[in-house]
Structure formats: structure tokens, C-alpha cells
Amino acid sequence: MAFHFEGDEAFLDKLRRVQEAGQSKINTCVRKLAEDIKSDTIELTPVDTGQLREGWKKSRVKQGRCEVYNETHYVRHVEYGHRKRGGKGVVKGRKMLHTAMDNFKDEYPERVAKVIGDILNA
Template sequence: MVIDLAVQLQGKVKDNTPVKTGYLRNEWHVGSIEKRGNEYYIEVYNNVEYVEPVEYGHQTRGGKGFVKGAHMMELSLQEVQKHLPGYLREWMNDFLNTHEL
């Protein structure tokens, strides 16, 4: 389930990433699941050096203007979170039916 959500987020953030060359959009990755204590974590990440200025915005080269951020990760997280209750309900029903509980 955690991997499914991460892959879903990866797809949404790719769709929301602006494209000039396609390099930034194609560099979104899903990491491995990590267990920390009793919790599990998975990371959706992009190591392209200019991902943060594209996400949050930046000053223009001359410093006189500002380019607004695309907020591709922020918007994608909001979208996944909005659909999370239905996704969890569906996952729980599938689990219960599979295990005949």
C-alpha cells in the first residue's frame, strides 16, 4: 500500500512538473521503504539541482523580477491526501475480502 501511494504521488508530481527539456520531469524517483521504530517511510524525490527553484520560485538572473514556483510537489501531495480516505477504505475492503475476515 505504501509503495502504491508513493508511485501514485510520483505520477502526479511528474504530471505537474513544468517541461522545457523533460529532464526535470523524468528525474522523479521512488525510494525504498525504510522502517524507523514502528513507522515506515518512503521517499519520492528529485535530485536535479534546480528542482527547488522550480518548486518554490526564484529571482530572475538580473534580480529585478521573480518567477513564481510551480509547487508541483505541494499540489501533488494535496491531491493524494484528498483521495487518501477512499483509497484506504478500498485497500481495507480488499484486504478483508482476501483474508475472508
Template structure:
């Protein structure tokens, strides 16, 4: 007894997937850029207005690929950003000013929706193919 399968369509599909190498990279890059842009908007909204130029100091690096991983950084280059984020002592060292956790909260919110963002980008790309 034997079974025969026609796998020519699978071979074609495999060849199509091989050709998607550059497309997959661009899909991942676009999804990461959207995620980090959303996170920056959230962090800016959570940044106290009365802290000088802290709200204007948010920056994003370009997405870089290193092997199989991608890296992008959201940061705030204001000298006092860490103190506002995590809290600090007062000048007289008698009291504690609680942190605002602008980046920490934003990161948690993005982690909750990152899969849906990536899935949407993948669906859009595959629907074009």
C-alpha cells in the same frame, strides 16, 4: 446474579490477529507504495515540459520500516528542482518567477485520498483471509 460469556471465539480471533504481524507489514508497505507511485505520477504531470530533464528526474526510495513507523521518499534529483517548485529570482534579480508547486500540490491530493487507499488494501487483505 452472574453472567457467563463464552469468549473462546474471541481468543481464536486474538490468535489470528497475532499471526497477522507480517501480513499487516506487507499491507502497509503495499499501500504506501501505491500512494507514493500515484504522487509521483501527479508530480510528473504538473512538472513543466520545458525544464530539461526535470520530469525524468523523479525518484522513489524503497519503503523502510523503523520500529512502528514506515518511511518512503519521493524526490527529484535535478539541481534546479527546488527553484521550479518554489520559485526564484530572474538572473538580473529584478523579477520573480513563480513556483509550479508540483510536489506540494501532489502531496495535498494524496493526503486527501490516502485513507481510502489504505482502507482498500486492508479490505482486500482481510477478504482473502
């Protein structure tokens, strides 16, 4: 036994459009957010030779995920801090990436809400 409600096709059509548009819009939102975080991180990165600042990259967005990273061999020492040679003191971490991510913490829910609204109105 099957039930058929008037308007089923319109509802199913809307669901198909939401599904098709959804992943693309989510990926676009994540890409823009990652680019903003990367830009902020670059500005917050101290400059000596410029190698660390130039090392910031972002991965491609896949299924709503993206990474901002730096493969410069000493990035962890600058981000988190380290002991000085001979154990004579500590150099505090600069927390460039942490700070950049914190800068967008309040903005993130608004961006996501807008994307969800756009998806549902597709």
C-alpha cells in the same frame, strides 16, 4: 496464577496473522500511493529539456515510509520559485510535488482505512 479463557488460541492465532500480513499490506499501500504521487508530479512538471521531469524518483518502502524526490540541481527553483537575475522580478514556483500530494489528500484516508480493514480481516 494464570488465567485461561476458552478461545485464547484462536485469538492469538488471529493476532499472529494480523501482525504478519500487516506490514506487508501497509508497505504495498504506501508504495502504490508514492507511485501515484510520482506519476502526478511528473505530469505537472514543466518541460524544457526534460531533465527535470525525468529526475523524479521514489525510494524503496521501509517500515511504511517512502519518499518521492528529485535530485536535479534546480528542482527547488522550479518548485518554490526564485528571483530573476539582477533582482528584476520573481519567478513563481510551480509546486509540482505539493500539488500532486494535495491531489491525494482526500483519497489517502480511504486507502488507509481499506488496508486496516484488510489487515484485521486477515
